[in-house]
Amino acid sequence: MNESYRDKPAIVLEGVTKAFRRNQVLAGETFTVERGKTFAFLGRNGAGKTTTIRMLLGLLMPDSGKMRVLDCDPATDPIEVRRHVGYLAEDQQMYGWMTVDEILRFVAPFYSTWDHDLALKYVREFDLPLNQKIKTLSKGQNVRLGLVLALAHRPELVILDDPALGLDPVMRRQFNRDLISHLQGEGRTVFYSSHLLYEVEPVADEVAILHEGRILRQADTETLRRDVKQFVLPTDLIPRVRDEFALLDSQTHREETVVTVENAAAVAALLQREGLEHRVVELNLDEIFEAYVAGDPKARRATTTEEQEAVES
Numbered sequence: 392m393n394e395s396y397r398d399k400p401a402i403v404l405e406g407v408t409k410a411f412r413r414n415q416v417l418a419g420e421t422f423t424v425e426r427g428k429t430f431a432f433l434g435r436n437g438a439g440k441t442t443t444i445r446m447l448l449g450l451l452m453p454d455s456g457k458m459r460v461l462d463c464d465p466a467t468d469p470i471e472v473r474r475h476v477g478y479l480a481e482d483q484q485m486y487g488w489m490t491v492d493e494i495l496r497f498v499a500p501f502y503s504t505w506d507h508d509l510a511l512k513y514v515r516e517f518d519l520p521l522n523q524k525i526k527t528l529s530k531g532q533n534v535r536l537g538l539v540l541a542l543a544h545r546p547e548l549v550i551l552d553d554p555a556l557g558l559d560p561v562m563r564r565q566f567n568r569d570l571i572s573h574l575q576g577e578g579r580t581v582f583y584s585s586h587l588l589y590e591v592e593p594v595a596d597e598v599a600i601l602h603e604g605r606i607l608r609q610a611d612t613e614t615l616r617r618d619v620k621q622f623v624l625p626t627d628l629i630p631r632v633r634d635e636f637a638l639l640d641s642q643t644h645r646e647e648t649v650v651t652v653e654n655a656a657a658v659a660a661l662l663q664r665e666g667l668e669h670r671v672v673e674l675n676l677d678e679i680f681e682a683y684v685a686g687d688p689k690a691r692r693a694t695t696t697e698e699q700e701a702v703e704s
């Protein structure tokens with residue numbers, strides 16, 4: 392791997408498509424992960440997160456589009472990519488009959504950069520019993536062991552595929568704390584896939600939302616909070632201002648309509664300028680995620696038409 396990759400983003404995807412028979416899973420997926428950032432990759436179940444990760448690791452070929460991982464093409468250079476990437480799969484299966492110590496020694500020779508002292512340090516910090524068989528570990532211990540295996544070769548990039556799936560809320564928070572203390576500040580890039588925004592929020596520098604094969608939005612969490620808000624307006628005002636909304640959702644409840652927009656500052660300025668009656672509702676990150684992925688755009692358009700008809704009649 393050429394050293395020049397250090398000046399480049401850790402991951403670049405441009406217009407990636409992938410279909411399984413007639414199921415078009417990715418339809419022009421485009422995003423960039425800058426080096427040293429923790430990037431939350433969000434999507435509902437079945438959105439195509441694991442499919443994307445398998446392509447990043449060179450385990451699956453895209454139908455079209457461009458991919459660079461640490462400035463390598465994973466489709467043509469998968470071994471080089473995997474050498475520099477730590478990967479924790481969702482529901483990782485490991486050899487249950489091995490002890491923790493045995494699996495560390497088994498995995499070590501695959502990586503020239505394996506740091507056994509670092510592995511043992513993580514084992515101590517994560518409270519893992521070295522001489523216990525993997526099949527007797529709890530789910531939480533299993534995930535933490537997976538993290539040790541993903542980190543002990545000091546990878547440039549760590550890819551986590553829904554790692555906290557199946558853990559209880561306390562264990563999930565513990566896992567995130569472990570992640571923060573061991574990865575952030577070391578300048579590593581973390582690609583953290585999840586379907587729970589609140590779970591990744593404390594660790595994420597940036598969030599990307601995958602829906603219907605495309606990235607709907609990539610932004611830092613502060614920007615998302617600032618841009619995406621709800622406004623409650625008298626329904627009969629909607630036709631006057633509708634064209635100014637970057638609309639994510641709209642719900643009419645008789646005289647009142649609740650709109651969720653992604654240009655909150657502009658909408659607030661407009662409503663104030665025109666002196667129009669309204670209320671602003673701040674959204675938490677889960678509500679913001681839901682606004683992007685829960686509503687069907689066609690349904691949203693239909694709702695708007697219904698509003699129009701209601702207003703015009």
Ligand SMILES: Nc1ncnc2c1ncn2[C@@H]1O[C@H](COP(=O)(O)OP(=O)(O)OP(=O)(O)O)[C@@H](O)[C@H]1O
Binds near residue numbers: 434435438439443
């Ligand atoms: N090898 C495959 N053959 C056929 N279809 C597949 C294959 N792999 C994935 N799919 C389909 O692609 C879609 C996306 O699956 P994927 O596992 O990437 O989603 P995901 O976002 O990771 O979901 P989850 O959060 O549930 O893990 C699903 O409809 C799935 O059935």
